[in-house]
Amino acid sequence: MKSHDKTSLLIHGGHVIDPAARIDAPMDILLKDGRVAEVAAPRKIKGADSRFDARGLIVAPGFIDLHVHLREPGQQHKETIATGTAAAATGGFTSVCTMPNTAPVVDSVEWVTWLRQSERGAVVSVFPIAAATRASKGAVLTDFAALQTAGAVAVTDDGKPILDDRVMREALILGGELNFPVVQHAEDTRMTADCSMHAGARSFRLGLRGMTAAAEASIVERDVQLAMQIPNARLHVAHVSTADALKALRRGKRNKSRITFEVTPHHFTLSDEDMRDYDSNYKMNPPLRSPADREAILAALADGTVDAIATDHAPHAHHEKEMEFERAAFGIAGLETALALAITRLHVGKRVPMGRIVELFTSGPVRCFDLRGRGSLVRGSFADVTIFDPKRKWTFDASKSLSKSKNTPFDGWQLTGKVMATIVGGKIVYTA
């Protein structure tokens, strides 16, 4: 891991929102030796090597993204850990959890260790999620215990859902014994062959085969059922996109099972009706759903059901996207627009309190995976801080993105809420 800054930094004049510590007030924060040294009323902390003037800004625990594709090892033409984490810092993320569907698949202790080495050039903290089955083939479980010890924070076969009931049950049992979350990309791929968008009026008109909401909901229902039967099982459902899947998740949560889930900014912002015809910057998996699904997600974000906002940042090179829609790669970049979309859509649009939004990026994610010492600014925590201006209007210019790839439907969007500084381990890694 990276070395911590030895000098002290005082963030003063800002408004601290730390949902885990129930703080929502003007406070100053002293960071020292890579940790939070003190949180106190304004002007109470004296003496610091350097100061950051946060007047008019919100000071929050460093944001955590549970779902990013940094494309290493093996797909450096799309993204690298260095470029992806630079984009993460721009978006206010101080920790990112990387998906294992790389080339090769991250299914071994060696690759988990490799991902965490400082030579990768990470600007923010990288937490690997390892494959749940060997080569993500869905048949034989990986060595969960060894992967966990090596630093993996969860297991998943993201993009290749675990369809076999027996394998999923085994994964949840073993994960339960180790207190290790199993992340599912919920899609019954037997129902989605050759599909490139959501099944609905729009897909019919465009002549594109559509993925039904049932293909997602049926897997979520099965997994929730399994999780309710297995003591201590930890199920985390990735990028939930449909109202039907939400229903199953609400049932599981009422049952007090250890079930968590994330939603993405694009699923709460856009629907299939917003797609520009055959523009592959609107192609991702799960696809943009119906407006009714989007409304259901917005409601679940507001009422506390959703645990976390995760970007599913999925960079692809130009030549992998600019082609026939059906053949183009699934996925869009998302790190640099996540907070602004949340503020624009949820806070400005739906009056969701800022505290709830911060929760979805901080204490919420920590509830999903065990990222000890993060997601809060209580004394002794890692000195990871995200400072943003909740009112600042700006225009996103994809061509200026630090990610290697520019595949986003939000290019040119006017957004509200801008990250002004990102601090990792007490060190400022990004300023606007």
Add this chain to the structure above:
Amino acid sequence: MNAARGSLLGIEHLEAAEIMKILKLARRMNPDRPRPLLKGRRVVLLFYEASTRTRSSFEIAAKALGAHTVLIQASGSSIEKGESLLDTGYTLRAVGADAIVIRHPNAGAPQVMAQHLDVPVINAGDGLHEHPSQALLDAYTILRNKKSFKGLQVCIVGDIFHSRVARSACHLLSKFGVKVILCGPPELVPDIATTIAPGVRVTRHIEDALRGTDVVMLLRVQKERLAGMKIDLPEYIARYQMTPARLKTAKKDSIVMHPGPIIRGLELTSEVADGAQSRILAEVQNGVPTRMAILARAMGRMR
């Protein structure tokens, strides 16, 4: 970036007046009396998918207007070597193509190409999406048999879901206020199909579809596009095959159309295919003047 003027990517975004303009022009086109409107122009026929009717009639149409044609098919070209759609497009443009007629198995491929090229792109059928020249020649055929679109009822029977012909026909007919009835089993005619355009409805019963109908359009069950869908063919034949007896339910002066290729004994019997009401070969014939009009329009020779 927008498509070049004269492109024909689909019927959906064409206005009724523009459609009538093309049909009027088609009426003045006669393949037996060539007009060198496109003398010296180069029309590339880029076919990623098999075709008999569409390809030959575009080729004959282009030649009747004095244009050179070059046929490029997926097999035997650089496409086989993995060249991308856009690179193929740039190459053809560099070689001097003045217009590209493209057939492609993926919906939207002509649009993607048109957005990157400065020459008109003509969609000769893209995946399940649209087949605008077929809809135009069908409209031409209907107008040769019926006075106008006014008050007409058209039923389309068969595999609507996999049919770009049906999608284009629905858009076109709807723009002229024609009542369109889609008929077939739910697997092939999903209820969502009614959302494609105003005035489109769905029925599962062939008699319901035929009653009061002026034009009976039949479609082939596209086995190659079913993608694992199970269709009980004997059941399909029992419920939807067009027979002389069934055809009696439609208006007396109704006509039977089919974009081809027809499968005798499946979606229709030979008696219907070869019967007095059939306009199946007339459609093929009408394809040439219609495509002459489309090509003339593409290269700015509307007069």
